[in-house]
Amino acid sequence: MIVFDLICRDGGHKFxxxxxxxxxxxxxxxxxxxxxxxxxxxxxxxxxxxPNVGIKGNQRSSRSSTSIEPSKPPLPVEGERPITKAVAVPAEYQELVAKLAKAQAKMLEQSEWVGNDFSERVRAIHYGEKEAAPIHGTASADDVAELEDEGIDVMPLPLPVMPPEAQN
Incomplete structure (x- = not known):
């Protein structure tokens, strides 16, 4: 998974x-x-x-210390709030995303992961070279445009899917 900071051009809202x-x-x-x-x-x-890059493990803390104890994070100063880009997500949105994730997982149970072979497999199914079956995989934006030009309907999944070989 990768997280991007996004901004809308109309309102300048960041999310x-x-x-x-x-x-x-x-x-x-x-x-x-x-x-x-x-x-x-x-x-x-x-x-x-x-980028959120941590310090290297071989760098010393700015505080001098001769003890073997691991360094502890500084205590918060009274009245200060932690700095974060996290946005509070309303409970009803969290519930909707959870339901969507559950529905997608149920749908994918009946679908075969074909990875990068998605475009070729969906073409073969469309042209009758392979038996119709639910499949999912990856395709570039150019591949999707070519499939649509050929009259082959494809759609992205609402939530990202981790390939089986990358799962624990």
């Missing part, structure tokens, strides 16, 4: 989006599937992001 890859973002954007949760605008772009 996070989770995608299986950068290509998933591009294909979902091209298909008009990404909307601003604040105003519904579909003109959404990636916002500038600062």
């Amino acid at each position: 996070e989006g989770w995608f299986g890859s950068s290509g998933d973002f591009d294909s979902q954007k091209a298909a008009g599937l990404i909307d601003c949760p604040s105003c519904g605008c579909s003109a959404v772009d990636k916002a500038v992001m600062a």
Whole structure:
């Protein structure tokens, strides 16, 4: 999974989006599937992001210490709030996403993962070279456009899917 900071061009609202890859973002954007949760605008772009990189394990803390104890995070100063980009998600949205995830998982139980062979397999099914069967996999935005030009209906899954070989 990859998390992008996104921004809508109409209202300037910033929000996070989770995608299986950068290509998933591009294909979902091209298909008009990404909307601003604040105003519904579909003109959404990636916002500038600062990477979250931790310090190297061999670097010393700025505090000098001679003990063998692991360094502890500094205590919060009274009145300060932690800095975060996390957005509070209303409970009803969390419930909707959970139901959507459950429905998608149930649907995928009956579907075969074909990975990068998706375009070829769906063509073979469409042209009668293979028996019709529910499949899912990955395809680039260009592959999807070619399939649509051939009259083959495909659609992205609402939530990212982890390939079986990447699962624990």
